[in-house]
Amino acid sequence: MVLRFKPAGIYCPAGDFYIDPWRPVDRALITHGHSDHARAGHKRYLSTDIAAPVIRHRLGDITLETIPYAREIKIGDARVSFHPAGHVPGSAQIRVEVAGEVWVVSGDYKVTPDALSTPFEPVKCDAFISECTFGLPVFTWPAEEVIRAEINTWWASNAAEGRASLLGAYSFGKAQRVLSLLDAGIGPILTHGAVENTNAVMRAQGIALPDTIQVTPETDPKAHPGALVLAPPSALGSAWARRFGAQSTGFASGWMRLRGVRRRRAADRGFVLSDHADWAGLNSAIADTGAEKIFVTHGYTDIFARWLKDQGYDAEVVPTEFTGETLDDGDAE
Numbered sequence: 091m092v093l094r095f096k097p098a099g100i101y102c103p104a105g106d107f108y109i110d111p112w113r114p115v116d117r118a119l120i121t122h123g124h125s126d127h128a129r130a131g132h133k134r135y136l137s138t139d140i141a142a143p144v145i146r147h148r149l150g151d152i153t154l155e156t157i158p159y160a161r162e163i164k165i166g167d168a169r170v171s172f173h174p175a176g177h178v179p180g181s182a183q184i185r186v187e188v189a190g191e192v193w194v195v196s197g198d199y200k201v202t203p204d205a206l207s208t209p210f211e212p213v214k215c216d217a218f219i220s221e222c223t224f225g226l227p228v229f230t231w232p233a234e235e236v237i238r239a240e241i242n243t244w245w246a247s248n249a250a251e252g253r254a255s256l257l258g259a260y261s262f263g264k265a266q267r268v269l270s271l272l273d274a275g276i277g278p279i280l281t282h283g284a285v286e287n288t289n290a291v292m293r294a295q296g297i298a299l300p301d302t303i304q305v306t307p308e309t310d311p312k313a314h315p316g317a318l319v320l321a322p323p324s325a326l327g328s329a330w331a332r333r334f335g336a337q338s339t340g341f342a343s344g345w346m347r348l349r350g351v352r353r354r355r356a357a358d359r360g361f362v363l364s365d366h367a368d369w370a371g372l373n374s375a376i377a378d379t380g381a382e383k384i385f386v387t388h389g390y391t392d393i394f395a396r397w398l399k400d401q402g403y404d405a406e407v408v409p410t411e412f413t414g415e416t417l418d419d420g421d422a423e
Contacts, residue, residue, distance in 0.1 A: 092104070092168075092186055092187075092188045092191050092192070092193040092217070093109070093186060093193050093195070093217075093219070095385075095408050095410075096108075097113065098111045098112065098113035098114075098115050099111030099112050099113065099115070099118075099410075100195060100219065100410075102165075102166075102168050102186055102188070104166055104167040104168040104188040104189075105165035105166040105167065105168030105170065105186070105188075106165075106166055107119055107136075107165055107166075107168075109121070109184055109186075109195045110127040110128070110195070110197060110412070111129070111132065112126075112129060112410070112411040112412075113131075114131035114132055114133075115132050115133070116132070116133045116134065117132070117133065117134045117135075117136070117165075118132040118134065118135050118136070119135075119136045119137075119170070119184055120135055120136065120137040120141070120145060121137075121175065121181060121182050121183070121184060121195065121196075121197025121198070122137075122141050122175070122177055122178055122180060122181035122182065122197055122198065123137075123141055123144040123145045123148055123178070123180070123262060124178070124198070124262065124263070125148065126411065126412050126413045126414075127197060127198070127412065128145050128148065128149060129149075130149050130150075130152075132152070133153065134153050134154075134155070135149075135152055135153060135154040135155070136154070136155045136156070136157060137154065137156060137157075137172075137180070137182070138156060138157060138158065138159060138172050138180045138181075138182050139156040139157065139158055139180070140179055140180030140208070140295070141179070141180025141181065141182065142154055142156045142180070143291050143292070143294065143295045144179075144180070144262060144288065144291055144292070147287070147288070147291045148262075157171075157172055158172075159172055159173060159174055159182070159208065160172075160173060167188060167189075168186050168187065168188050169186070169187040169188075170184065170185065170186055170187075171184075171185045172184055172185075173185060173194075173211050173213050174207070174208040174209060174210055174211045175196060175197055175198065175199040175200075175207075175210055176199055176200045176201060176202070176203065176204075176207050176208065176209050176210030177197065177198040177199050177200050177207060177263070177365050177366070178206070178207055178262065178263035178365055179206050179207050179208070179263075179266075179292065179297060180207075180208075181197060181198065181199070181207060182197065183195065183196045183197060183199065183211075183213055184197070185213050185215065191216050191217075192214070192215040192216050192217075193215055193216065193217040193218075193219070194213050194215040194217070194218050194219065194379065194381075195219045196218065196219060196220050196221065196375070197221070198221055198223070198365070198366055198412075198414065199220075199221070199366070199367055199375065200364070200365050200366055200367050200371065201367050201371040201374060201375050202231065202234070202371065204234060204267055204270065204365075205267070205270040205271075206266055206267060206270055206297060207365075210375070212375065212378035212379055213379060214379060214380050215379050215380070215381050216381055216382070216383065217381055217382075217383040217384070217385065218376060218379045218381040218383070218384050218385070219384075219385045219387060219408070220372065220375070220376060220384060220385070220386055220387065221366065221367075221386070221387055221388050221389055221412065221414055222372055222386045222387075222388070222389035222390050222391060222394040223344070223366045223388060223389035223390075223414030223415050224344050224364065224366055224367065224368050224369065224372070224389065224390075224415075225369065225372055225386070225389050225390035225391070225393060225394030225397075226369060226390050226393065226394075227369045228347060228348070228369070229344060229347055229368045229369050230347070230368050230369060230370065231344070231362060231363075231364060231368045231371075232362055234271070237271065237361055237362065237363050238271040240359075240361055241257070241268070241271055241272065241340070241342075241361055242271070242272065242273045242276060244338070244340060244359055245272070245273075245276050245277070245318045246273075246276050248316070248337075248338045249276055249277050249315070249316030249317075250316075252315070252316075252336060253336045253337050253338050254311065254316075254317050254318075254319055254334040254335065254336065254337040254338075255317070255318040255319065255337070255338055255340065256319045256321065256326060256331055256334060256337050256338070256339045256340070257318060257319065257320050257321070257339075257340045257341070257342060257361075258321060258322065258323035258325070258326045258339070258340065258341045258342065258357070259285075259320060259321075259322075259323070259341075259342045259343075259363075260322065260323070261282070261284040261285045261287075261288050261322050262288045263365050264342060264343075264363070264365060265281075265285045265288065265289075265320050265322075266288065266289065266292060266297070266299060267363070267365065268320060268342055268363070269289070269299050269300055269302070269320065270299070270300075272300060272318065274300045274301065276316070276318070277314075277315070277316035277317055277318065278303055278314045278316070278317045278318075279300060279301070279302045279303065279317065279318050279320065280302065280303050280304075280305050280309070280314060280317045280318070280319045280320070281302045281303065281304055281305065281319070281320050281321070282304075282305060282319075282320065282321035282322060282325055282330070283304060283305070283306075284321075284322050285302075285320050285321060285322065286302060286304040289302060302320075305319065305330075309333075311333055311334045311335060317334075319331075319334060319337075323341065326339050326341070326357065327339075338358045338359065339357045339358050339359070340357055340358060340359040340360070340361060341357040341359070341360050341361070342361045342363040343360070343361075343362075343363065343364060343415060344362060344363070344364030344366060344368070344415055345415065346360030346361060346362045346363075347362050364415055365415070366414060366415055372394070376398070376403070381403075382403060382404055383403075383404045383405075384398050384403045384404070384405040384406075385405075385406060385407075385408045386398070386405065386406075386407055386408070387407075387408050387410045387412055388410055388412040388413060388414050389414050391407040392407060395407050
């Protein structure tokens with residue numbers, strides 16, 4: 091096997107490295123900066139050059155090498171390259187070739203393009219390690235233009251009626267994608283500190299985002315009428331959020347496709363927006379690899395593996411500590 095599944099994570103014996111390990115290791119290749127994939131404690135890290143600024147921001151003083159997309163390097167007896175995953179800026183699928191056999195670790199991925207991430211590129215391989223966070227047919231994503239219109243119409247309506255619009259979105263990835271959809275002509279855009287810190291990192295590396303105002307203890311909500319306030323999900327309903335007075339709350343997630351989840355979140359609006367592949371995206375991505383062996387790592391693993399077997403794939407579930415897109419964590423999508 092090109093890759094093995096060990097207690098510390100996904101391991102390549104030929105190169106003596108791990109991919110997105112969840113226990114401290116000597117050398118870790120990182121697909122992207124979400125905290126369930128990029129963890130502290132490793133001696134050496136390797137990521138794409140685009141992903142590196144956020145990883146450094148989150149993990150601090152680490153030994154991190156970088157590589158551009160598609161450049162092949164040799165690590166031990168393994169040939170390695172990183173390819174766009176379309177999940178968040180800098181996210182990658184990692185291709186590993188040993189003695190002519192190719193395996194790809196997808197990390198998290200999304201096959202439909204957005205304004206921020208390098209678009210997903212299928213990578214031909216013999217074995218493909220895939221998430222299936224949204225591995226049920228019910229999960230289908232609307233076109234981005236539809237979500238853009240829904241969010242901006244909601245915001246404009248609230249502003250016209252004197253309410254603030256509080257929108258919950260993960261501080262890295264989802265929040266910036268929401269920002270890319272907003273019509274700044276409707277009103278001011280305010281951000282929670284966790285969101286604004288990531289915005290600053292992305293702006294510093296040349297990623298274009300609309301102007302935002304960070305909320306501080308001195309911020310007077312009355313000075314920003316009709317504002318949209320972008321914050322991690324955990325901030326909604328908190329004392330921090332209540333300072334904005336009359337408000338409507340929204341939540342941006344793929345889980346908003348399920349009505350029961352929308353009710354449990356107690357938000358006024360749910361916007362179906364995810365940085366993960368939907369059902370059709372998962373199936374098309376797997377088909378495009380040409381792989382016969384599929385490993386599914388997190389999400390609806392048992393159901394999706396059975397489906398893949400019915401389609402003729404050699405599929406199996408591999409337990410990992412990846413979490414995908416959650417509802418309660420503002421960090422680990």
